[in-house]
Amino acid sequence: xxxxxxxxxxxxxxxxxxxxxxxxxxxxxxxxxxxxxxxxxxxxxxxxxxxxxxxxxxxxxxxxxxxxxxxxxxxxxxxxxxxxxxxxxxxxxxxxxxxxxxxxxxxxxxxxxxxxxxxxxxxxxxxxxxxxxxxxxxxxxxxxxxxxxxxxxxxxxxxxxxxxxxxxxxxxxxxxxxxxxxxxxxxxxxxxxxxxxxxxxxxxxxxxxxxxxxxxxxxxxxxxxxxxxxxxxxxxxxxxxxxxxxxxxxxxxxxxxxxxxxxxxxxxxxxxxxxxxxxxxxxxxxxxxxxxxxxxxxxxxxxxxxxxxxxxxxxxxxxxxxxxxxxxxxxxxxxxxxxxxxxxxxxxxxxxxxxxxxxxxxxxxxxxxxxxxxxxxxxxxxxxxxxxxxxxxxxxxxxxxxxxxxxxx
Numbered sequence: 001x002x003x004x005x006x007x008x009x010x011x012x013x014x015x016x017x018x019x020x021x022x023x024x025x026x027x028x029x030x031x032x033x034x035x036x037x038x039x040x041x042x043x044x045x046x047x048x049x050x051x052x053x054x055x056x057x058x059x060x061x062x063x064x065x066x067x068x069x070x071x072x073x074x075x076x077x078x079x080x081x082x083x084x085x086x087x088x089x090x091x092x093x094x095x096x097x098x099x100x101x102x103x104x105x106x107x108x109x110x111x112x113x114x115x116x117x118x119x120x121x122x123x124x125x126x127x128x129x130x131x132x133x134x135x136x137x138x139x140x141x142x143x144x145x146x147x148x149x150x151x152x153x154x155x156x157x158x159x160x161x162x163x164x165x166x167x168x169x170x171x172x173x174x175x176x177x178x179x180x181x182x183x184x185x186x187x188x189x190x191x192x193x194x195x196x197x198x199x200x201x202x203x204x205x206x207x208x209x210x211x212x213x214x215x216x217x218x219x220x221x222x223x224x225x226x227x228x229x230x231x232x233x234x235x236x237x238x239x240x241x242x243x244x245x246x247x248x249x250x251x252x253x254x255x256x257x258x259x260x261x262x263x264x265x266x267x268x269x270x271x272x273x274x275x276x277x278x279x280x281x282x283x284x285x286x287x288x289x290x291x292x293x294x295x296x297x298x299x300x301x302x303x304x305x306x307x308x309x310x311x312x313x314x315x316x317x318x319x320x321x322x323x324x325x326x327x328x329x330x331x332x333x334x335x336x337x338x339x340x341x342x343x344x345x346x347x348x349x350x351x352x353x354x355x356x357x358x359x360x361x362x363x364x365x366x367x368x369x370x371x372x373x374x375x376x377x378x379x380x381x382x383x384x385x386x387x388x389x390x391x392x393x394x395x396x397x398x399x400x401x402x403x404x405x406x407x408x409x
């Protein structure tokens with residue numbers, strides 16, 4: 001099980017060497033992954049992919065949450081790596097820098113990797129304690145920053161980003177956004193794409209049919225689905241309204257929404273009050289068996305107002321689904337419009353409705369787009385390629401500091 005170490009008042013600590021100038025004997029590289037909050041989300045799932053993919057022979061991992069840990073996440077993660085919880089999820093000003101520094105003195109990481117703005121304090125904390133390597137990465141958008149970062153955030157990012165040995169984002173678009181917002185030269189920033197396990201997310205029609213029956217979805221219906229947290233920036237309302245229009249045209253369509261979040265009651269209320277959707281929409285809530293639910297779908301829709309790099313988009317492509325995604329954030333870097341999927345303007349119900357109707361009527365097009373989507377996921381966004389990118393980055397930066405990790409593949 002995942003062990004949770006709450007910060008204790010014990011003052012004993014092991015100091016981290018301020019600098020390393022000579023080659024050390026091969027050892028496991030200790031990596032501390034810091035996020036704002038550990039819970040069920042795309043960034044957290046990405047961390048777990050990295051931890052599992054890099055393995056324990058060359059690396060030793062710890063997780064650290066600045067604003068608390070979701071107990072359900074701890075139960076479902078079920079891994080050997082320990083997790084530190086710095087504070088609480090209570091809103092308001094918190095100053096975690098010195099508590100982060102204490103954790104770093106205790107664990108003595110070779111590498112601290114902070115993710116997103118909520119974990120930014122880990123950068124100065126790592127420098128304060130002499131951690132040899134500091135990495136920061138940005139993984140997505142929040143609704144409130146679509147028009148730009150608040151001035152305070154821009155100033156803090158400009159001050160802290162240069163303290164890191166490496167900085168990257170998961171798409172070129174997100175990289176350019178943060179470079180622009182933090183007044184940083186874009187050429188100093190890297191891009192590391194997310195990856196998907198195309199063995200786990202793969203077409204299996206027989207399983208899809210079985211799960212469809214369990215969900216009581218008639219076999220003759222075309223299922224359009226989406227997977228992800230039900231939050232405003234994901235804009236599931238546009239998908240429901242577009243699907244409602246298609247059903248009102250007499251198309252045999254069914255909607256499947258997988259996920260949980262604050263928008264769930266609002267979306268359920270909309271469906272309940274729609275004569276077209278009332279008996280043609282299934283909410284599953286959060287699920288640990290997303291691959292099986294993907295196999296129920298014929299069409300996958302990602303209607304987000306903005307995205308970093310969507311893991312569920314990659315998973316749907318690996319599953320061989322016909323994909324419709326908003327032309328937002330990193331989506332155009334993932335989906336080749338007209339080849340491995342179709343892109344539509346964010347929030348455009350009419351465009352999405354027309355695309356859905358076209359796919360419902362054209363099974364050949366669905367199969368063609370689905371096959372191209374899977375091929376692109378396998379060739380360009382494999383999990384193995386992502387893991388190798390992280391391994392290369394960590395090893396490169398450690399070697400610069402004279403730290404030699406154990407050989408890895």
